[in-house]
Amino acid sequence: MAENKKNVYVRVSDGSGNLFLCPMDALKDPKDATEEELENCVDSAVVGRYAGGIEVVDK
DSSP states (O other): OOOOOOOEEEEEEOTTOOEEEEEGGGOSOGGGOOHHHHTTOEEHHHHHHHOTTOEEEOO
16 A cells, blocks of 8 residues: 655755755755756745645755
């Protein structure tokens, strides 16, 4: 039986100050996300409109 695992996201910013929401398990260090890791993230402005059931934690 598959577990109902809830995805947890964290807010991160790139070197230019752009904000993203990233799956917590996609980052080694949320305070220092690499460009490669940011490819798994979504611009926070887009998510804000469709956030519904997304759990976001601040790290």
